[in-house]
Amino acid sequence: MKFINELKRRNVIRVAGAYLVVGWFLIQLADQLVVAFHLPSWSNSFVFVMLGIGLPITMLVAWAFEMTPEGLRRTHESEPHRSVATSPVRVGDYLVLVALLVICGYLYYDFQSRDGDEGDGTLTVGAMAVLPFANLSVEPEQEGVSRALTAEVRNRLTRLGGLKVVAGTASLKPDDNQDLAAIGEKYRVPVVLDGSVQRVGNRLRVMAQLVDTERGVQLWAKTFNRDVSDMLSVQDDLSQAIVEDIRKAITPPAPEEGMGDLATGKNAYGAAARKLLETGRAKLTQRTPESLATAITALEQALARDPRLAQAHAAMAEAYLLQGKGWSTYGTVPLEDALARARPYAARALEIDPALAEGHAVSGLIDLASGHADQAITKLKKAVERKPALARARLWLYQAYAARNRLAEAVPQLQRAYELEPDNLAIGLNMSRFLALRDRRLEADTLLDRLDRLYPGNINLLAARGARLADEWRPVDAIQLLLRANKSGPADERIRLMLGMAYLDLGATAEAERWFDQGKGDVRLAQGRAADALVEARHLFAAEPANPDRAFALADAELAVGNPSGAIDVLKPYELLSSDGAGPLYGRTPASMPALTLAAAKRAVGDEAGAAPLLEGARRYLARQREMGFEHPYFIYLDARIAALSGDAAQAMAALRQAVSQRFPGISGVAWDPALASLRDLPEYRMLVADLDADRERRRIRLREMGLLGAS
Known part of the structure; x- marks a missing residue:
């Protein structure tokens, strides 16, 4: 206490307080001068250090000396227990104290607004x-x-x-x-x-x-x-x-802070979010580009009202993914972009509610679209376990199992999904295709008729009917229907692609080219322009390297121009994802089954050991399909391709004759299919191709008579 009193008597505390106030103002001034005069970045630090050094020196001087009315004098010369300076200037003490309090308050506020601030967590922003x-x-x-x-x-x-x-x-x-x-x-x-x-x-x-x-x-x-x-x-x-x-x-904010019980709709704001979610989900079922855009708008509004509505995040992920371009999606957005948009919403749904079945389901669908069927199966099984009545999760699980050729496990999932939601468009279309492949065509058509009554004019139904007609080798009827569908949805790339393929099957390559917006490689190959096909395939693959269809088309083109090593390099990532007749290399259309393209490329470079398991995998794939009751003319065509690549020309020609007699979509590939290269010098093969060309010419004549060549 005596020491503190002595500090007060010698005015050390008063001087230190004043020094701190003045020093703080000097630091602020230096901060501005550094910017104004472009001083070095260490200038602020220099000022701070010098002020720090000056503080103890100033306090020592205050201890040793004192300012008096007679001037500066040593403190020990003053009267004991009395400070000459303290008596007349008490107001200065209060000014220094107030200044110190203001500085402390400012520093506290500044600290709160800097990196240490954690936010108050009270804003609701969608x-x-x-x-x-x-x-x-x-x-x-x-x-x-x-x-x-x-x-x-x-x-x-x-x-x-x-x-x-x-x-x-x-x-x-x-x-x-x-x-x-x-x-x-x-x-x-x-x-x-x-x-x-x-x-x-x-x-x-x-x-x-x-x-x-x-x-x-x-x-x-x-x-x-x-x-x-x-x-x-x-x-x-x-x-x-x-x-x-x-x-x-x-x-x-937490529900008790104003959001209410969203699950039961007790709060009007939460009830509005749930209503918008229902609207978005209803639009999702229609599976058209327009309905998907409307669904996204409704879901955005739902999330603006309740950013923690996990089901809305899952639905948004589904909507964005379905906007992608592809045979199993329904929009015009590049697949990579669609996946990039969908992933954050799927992740957020599970972050909010890790047990949400819809979140696990859409996450599995994203994996499936990315070519990771095994990961998709794991997530989709979890979704079905958590919510057995979630029909769309069962549909996607069916597709994931089918991608791995696990048909015994796939089919029950589709059947159960159809039992749960027989009026669901996506489930109905898959069931119709399933029935047609099992030669239950009347049931398939009846199902399409019922869906047409539920979704009148839906472009996906028109496309499905066009595909059915093409499957039955009724290309003229298919073209008529697809032209009508195109008027309803001219921006739908799938419709245009199906039209292009239908014309291509008839050998109308110029007309086919009009309908292919992208991926005209098959047209170029059919025209004998393999180099042009390769240029385009490389361009499309560079734009969408994660799109399997782009990779498979590029591999076909590389092989067609005599570059089997290039085809092998393109397909290597998909080979790692495929085995034993399952995975992305299998189950494609007959003219582009990537496993056979890869087998042909490996044979071309002398890698017979590498080609053998691919051919065996293709045989296993077909065997499993047939065990489940599936049959289609292109299965016979696959038999011909496998036999040709295996070196059995007699068996290949027998299967090829049977396949051509039944006709099928993709039949135009017979003339240029690299897998059939070993047969092209056979007179029997050349006669078969000539007969096929004659049949297609007769059908082209009919198209001209109907005005469907050159129709828009």
Whole structure:
């Protein structure tokens, strides 16, 4: 206590307080001067260190000396227990104290707004726009840093399941005077994220804030400071820190805080979200590009009302995936893009509710579309176990089992799915195809008739009927129906592709080319233009390397131009996913069964040992199909291809004669199929192709008479 009293008498505490106040102001001033005069980045640190060194020196001087009315004098010369300086200036003590309190309050506020802030977790946000971060640096070249950081933050935010991030705002320019209300109305977002980037030397400061677009109120803000050594690492670190804090800041409130019991609809807001979910799911069942777009809109609105509605996230993942282009999807979006859009929603659904059957089901569907059938089976089985009445999970499990040629396990899943939801369009179409392949064609047509009454004019039903006519080698009737379907959905690539294939089967290559939007390789091959087919196949594969159909078409083209090594390289990843007559190399159409393309390529390079298991796998595939009661003319054509690649010309020709007599979609490939190369010098083969060409010419004449050659 005596020491404290002596410090007071010698004014050491008073001087220290004043020194801290003045020092703090000097630090703030230095921070501004560094930017204004382009001083080195270590200038701030230098000022801070010097002030730190000066504090103990100042306190020692205050202990040893004292300012008196007579001037500066040693403290020991003053009267004991009395300070000359303390008596007349008590007001200064209070000013110093107030200044210290203000500084402490400011430092606390600043600390709360910096990296240590965890957010209050009270904002409910389903959609936002990210405005370009403003470049406050003096150097114009730093504009690239702000753009890169903006893009990285936007990309990371899109991976937060349930949060819609508007992409169009990237075209806006950073502007402090932007009309946020107009931006919110234009992009239909309740909040926007904007900020600024400032670099001085090796120091980078990023400020970010969330703003309510309607009220103009700042909802969240934070300042991030980083030393710059590796700019890419710093950008990655900053974007992760910003997004993590936003994730915490927009955690939706608990039900007792206003969301209500969504499962029972006790809260009106939650009931509205559930209603929108039901609307979205109903649109999903129609399986058209228009209905999928409508479903996504409804589901976005549901998630804007309740970002934690896990079933809406799962439905959104399904909708985005079904927008992909392919035989088992229904849209026009490249498959890779569709998968990229779907994955975050599937992940978010399971993050919210790990036990959600719909979440496991759609996650399995994504794996199936990506070519990972075994992973899909595991997830889909889990979905069925958790919710046995989830018919679409059983449908997708049927497709996954079929992809692995596990038909004994696949068929019961389809049958049970149909029992649960006989009016479901996707399930009905698969059941109709299943019945037709088992030669129960009357039942298949009856089912299509019933679905047509439920979904009048649905383009998928028109496509299914066209496929049925083509299967029965009624290409003229199929073309008539598919032309009508095309008028209903001219943007549907599947319809155009089926029309192209139907014309190609008749040898009308010029007309076929009109209908192929992409993938005209089969036309080029049929025209003897293998080099042109390869150029196009390479281009399409480069655009969609994860799309199996692009890879298989490229392998066919590589083999056709005499580059078997190229075909082997393209198909190698799919060989790793296939074995024992199961996997993506099997179960394709007869002209492009990739296992046989790969076997032909391996034989061409002298790898007989590598070709043998592929041929045996193809035999196993056909045997399992036939054991389950499936039969189709293209199965006989596969027999011919396998025999030709195995070196049994007699058996190959016998099967080929039988297949050609029955006709089937893809029959045009007989003339150029690389798997049949060993037969082309046989007179019997040349006569067979000539007879087939004559039959197709007769049908082309009929098409001309009906005005269907050149029809639009």
